[in-house]
Amino acid sequence: MSIEEFISRITTSAHNQPGHLLQYLYEIQYQYSHIPQQAIQLLAEKLSLTEAHIDGVIGFYAFLHGAPRGVYDILVSDSITDHMLGSHQLLDKLCKKLGVTPGVPRDDQRVTVDTTSCTGMCDQGPALLVNGWTITRLDENRIDSIAELIESETAIEQWPEAFFQVEDNIQRRDILLSDDSNNGDALKSLIDKGDETILDQIESSGLRGRGGAGFKTGMKWRFCKQAQADQHYVVCNADEGEPGTFKDRILLNAYADEVFEGMTVCAGVIGATKGYLYLRGEYRFMRAPLEQILHKRREANLLGNSILGKHGFDFDIEIHMGAGAYICGEESSLIESLEGKRGIPRKRPPFPVTHGYQNKPTVVNNVETFMAAALIAIHGADWFRSVGTEESSGTKLLSISGDCEKPGIYEYPFGVSIHDILQDCGATNTQAVQIAGAAGFTIPAAEFDRRIAFEDVSTGGSFMVFNQQRDLLDMVKNFAHFFVHESCGFCTPCRVGSSLMKDLVDKAHSGHAGQYDLDEMQKIGLLMRSASHCGLGATAPNPVLDTLNKFPQIYEKRLKHTSYEPAFDLDAALQDARDITGRDDAGAHIGTES
Amino acid sequence: MSSNKTFKLDGKNIAFEDGDTIMDAALRAGEYIPHLCHNPEFTPHGSCRICVVNANGRQISACTQPAMENMEVDNSSDEIINDRRALLQMLFVEGNHVCPGCEKSGACQLQAVAYYSNMLSPHFTHFFPQRTVDASHADIAIDFNRCILCELCVRASREVDHKNVFAIDGRGINSHLVINSASGKLGDSSFAATDKAAHVCPVGAILPKHTAYDKPIGERLYDKKPISIVGDVAANEQDGER
Numbered sequence: 001m002s003i004e005e006f007i008s009r010i011t012t013s014a015h016n017q018p019g020h021l022l023q024y025l026y027e028i029q030y031q032y033s034h035i036p037q038q039a040i041q042l043l044a045e046k047l048s049l050t051e052a053h054i055d056g057v058i059g060f061y062a063f064l065h066g067a068p069r070g071v072y073d074i075l076v077s078d079s080i081t082d083h084m085l086g087s088h089q090l091l092d093k094l095c096k097k098l099g100v101t102p103g104v105p106r107d108d109q110r111v112t113v114d115t116t117s118c119t120g121m122c123d124q125g126p127a128l129l130v131n132g133w134t135i136t137r138l139d140e141n142r143i144d145s146i147a148e149l150i151e152s153e154t155a156i157e158q159w160p161e162a163f164f165q166v167e168d169n170i171q172r173r174d175i176l177l178s179d180d181s182n183n184g185d186a187l188k189s190l191i192d193k194g195d196e197t198i199l200d201q202i203e204s205s206g207l208r209g210r211g212g213a214g215f216k217t218g219m220k221w222r223f224c225k226q227a228q229a230d231q232h233y234v235v236c237n238a239d240e241g242e243p244g245t246f247k248d249r250i251l252l253n254a255y256a257d258e259v260f261e262g263m264t265v266c267a268g269v270i271g272a273t274k275g276y277l278y279l280r281g282e283y284r285f286m287r288a289p290l291e292q293i294l295h296k297r298r299e300a301n302l303l304g305n306s307i308l309g310k311h312g313f314d315f316d317i318e319i320h321m322g323a324g325a326y327i328c329g330e331e332s333s334l335i336e337s338l339e340g341k342r343g344i345p346r347k348r349p350p351f352p353v354t355h356g357y358q359n360k361p362t363v364v365n366n367v368e369t370f371m372a373a374a375l376i377a378i379h380g381a382d383w384f385r386s387v388g389t390e391e392s393s394g395t396k397l398l399s400i401s402g403d404c405e406k407p408g409i410y411e412y413p414f415g416v417s418i419h420d421i422l423q424d425c426g427a428t429n430t431q432a433v434q435i436a437g438a439a440g441f442t443i444p445a446a447e448f449d450r451r452i453a454f455e456d457v458s459t460g461g462s463f464m465v466f467n468q469q470r471d472l473l474d475m476v477k478n479f480a481h482f483f484v485h486e487s488c489g490f491c492t493p494c495r496v497g498s499s500l501m502k503d504l505v506d507k508a509h510s511g512h513a514g515q516y517d518l519d520e521m522q523k524i525g526l527l528m529r530s531a532s533h534c535g536l537g538a539t540a541p542n543p544v545l546d547t548l549n550k551f552p553q554i555y556e557k558r559l560k561h562t563s564y565e566p567a568f569d570l571d572a573a574l575q576d577a578r579d580i581t582g583r584d585d586a587g588a589h590i591g592t593e594s
Numbered sequence: 595m596s597s598n599k600t601f602k603l604d605g606k607n608i609a610f611e612d613g614d615t616i617m618d619a620a621l622r623a624g625e626y627i628p629h630l631c632h633n634p635e636f637t638p639h640g641s642c643r644i645c646v647v648n649a650n651g652r653q654i655s656a657c658t659q660p661a662m663e664n665m666e667v668d669n670s671s672d673e674i675i676n677d678r679r680a681l682l683q684m685l686f687v688e689g690n691h692v693c694p695g696c697e698k699s700g701a702c703q704l705q706a707v708a709y710y711s712n713m714l715s716p717h718f719t720h721f722f723p724q725r726t727v728d729a730s731h732a733d734i735a736i737d738f739n740r741c742i743l744c745e746l747c748v749r750a751s752r753e754v755d756h757k758n759v760f761a762i763d764g765r766g767i768n769s770h771l772v773i774n775s776a777s778g779k780l781g782d783s784s785f786a787a788t789d790k791a792a793h794v795c796p797v798g799a800i801l802p803k804h805t806a807y808d809k810p811i812g813e814r815l816y817d818k819k820p821i822s823i824v825g826d827v828a829a830n831e832q833d834g835e836r
Contacts, residue, residue: 052763492684
């Protein structure tokens with residue numbers, strides 16, 4: 001098929017909408033291993049967009065490329081928990097076997113090996129993506145096989161099925177994960193009781209957003225319902241990109257009906273006829289099964305027109321793929337991305353509840369929030385309030401990984417202590433827990449009596465365990481690099497601050513920092529926190545600020561005992577001159593003692 | 595002016611209308627809040643963060659925050675001045691800003707705001723990025739070394755010129771201005787010296803050719819009075835001042 005034919009096929013199926021640009025680019029990327037210039041020209045013409053605009057969208061998303069990546073595009077997950085499971089060594093081994101440099105396509109255009117942000121497989125890592133498909137539980141044997149399969153040009157469909165196995169790893173169930181309601185129960189309840197009663201139930205249940213911010217779900221739905229417009233939208237945020245979190249993966253794999261049902265309940269309440277599931281690009285493997293479930297729900301009249309026979313209850317759901325951008329987990333960036341644009345967070349106000357997708361009133365909720373809402377519609381507010389705390393009703397799904405015997409998904413009533421969680425997952429000799437991901441909190445052992453709750457330690461679900469043998473500065477360094485990669489670049493403090501911070505963290509990590517550098521990190525961190533445009537920039541310095549405060553020893557043991565160390569390494573700067581002159585004798589070096 | 599709603603800016607009462615941002619109301623009242631990416635002719639952007647103020651205990655950008663009755667806005671505490679200076683220093687080290695040799699020197703908003711904010715050194719480690727100069731257009735040159743990503747040219751070309759000559763590509767620290775033409779060069783685009791986008795750059799990134807250094811030192815835009823009195827580069831350019 002020619003590029004013209006391919007583009008013609010994908011664009012007609014979605015009626016030539018500029019808003020679908022990102023979806024078209026996603027399809028083209030996986031067809032051609034990049035976005036060919038000709039495709040950009042054709043799309044620009046068809047969608048009445050400029051080529052520069054399309055270049056800008058390609059340049060924003062990590063999974064889209066303007067230049068060929070090779071037949072096999074391999075991205076090794078760069079999460080700190082993958083590192084702890086040996087991903088660095090496996091990456092080196094793979095690169096050596098294939099004769100490639102990370103990030104650079106091999107001369108024969110066969111393969112690229114690179115790293116990517118956490119792929120959401122921390123409970124079964126190290127993991128990688130090959131052309132977007134997830135491979136888990138990497139070890140030396142698996143790396144050998146992958147290298148052989150690539151050299152023998154074996155199509156990915158022919159690779160051993162075991163490679164692509166993704167386990168749910170549910171270790172503890174509570175009211176959500178042990179529910180055995182039938183498909184359609186929540187919708188029947190909505191139709192029987194009426195949308196006002198259901199909204200009352202959601203409000204009095206005390207349900208708050210499960211992404212971590214904790215905004216009251218009932219209030220969000222109420223605001224959206226009250227906003228006057230010819231169309232309302234329901235959006236499910238399944239862009240779980242926070243390093244260490246993977247609970248949405250389990251919900252969408254094993255409880256997708258409940259999630260879609262929650263979206264449909266929301267649609268009934270706010271009066272929406274259209275919904276989107278924004279699925280992170282890393283979860284490509286889940287798309288087809290989810291499409292299947294949507295298809296079945298349409299056949300069962302749980303989606304579509306006159307749902308369950310109720311005249312005027314029309315709603316359908318479309319899946320929209322992300323393409324490698326952590327920032328799109330922020331709701332206004334997610335909406336921009338849904339509209340096919342660069343995922344730059346919007347100015348607020350106005351908020352999405354009044355001006356969201358296509359500037360229409362939009363509810364954006366987390367996957368877990370929608371599932372909880374569906375069950376509240378069935379069982380009522382009191383059922384939900386029967387667990388949890390006064391301010392944080394219900395349960396929370398935690399994605400536990402790192403140094404513990406039983407990584408996986410744990411559902412706990414809110415209010416559970418960190419100590420109890422560590423005991424359950426078989427963590428011993430624990431130095432620290434990183435809760436709520438790279439943007440979260442570093443909790444030392446002295447604070448393990450703290451509780452998971454909006455009023456204490458609030459989390460979207462990431463829970464990474466570090467034992468006494470770990471160097472926490474490795475974690476800080478990993479996160480600092482992560483934020484440089486994931487900053488959208490819109491505002492000065494985050495764009496520039498995250499890079500300055502990364503350089504200082506590297507300097508501390510390599511043992512070249514003095515007290516002055518630590519003070520600088522503190523200052524830059526506080527500026528990012530207060531002056532950034534969105535939550536990413538405001539929380540990006542958290543791991544540095546938290547560890548400077550609570551784990552000063554990890555810095556001090558590598559500190560130079562001077563007040564000031566230059567960022568400029570004179571001896572390293574002479575390397576070019578040494579290379580040119582072919583010298584490496586003592587006279588070609590400047591003393592690096594101390 | 596029918597409204598009698600006010601908020602306080604450094605203790606002074608500032609009147610505002612519904613829909614005003616803090617910046618709108620302050621500009622109308624003749625109060626200066628330093629800014630770079632803001633130009634009252636265009637949709638507020640809020641990216642440079644230089645107009646950071648403290649409103650009711652929270653730091654926000656004055657150009658995007660709606661004014662609210664009885665709001666207490668701090669535009670001059672040490673904390674705000676220090677933050678603003680650090681943000682300016684970040685912009686200076688991110689690009690390659692060599693004031694002594696730059697033809698925009700003396701009439702550059704970045705430089706003028708830096709003087710106004712008592713910025714005496716760039717403080718942070720320079721990034722020294724490798725960036726290019728595009729001199730392909732007959733009348734206008736672009737020096738990417740000096741671009742601060744305010745997107746005023748992007749907005750002007752989109753909203754006023756209806757040409758969409760500019761866009762932003764890349765992400766994070768790799769974000770950069772690009773030009774919509776087959777070669778990516780300005781000379782191949784539909785850009786014209788008469789475009790609005792040619793007259794909104796607050797720094798020395800988009801420059802008219804053949805007029806460099808025509809104003810002697812001492813007579814340049816900000817030589818005699820500070821930016822708080824002189825106003826923005828774009829506003830002065832409109833009045834025929836360069």
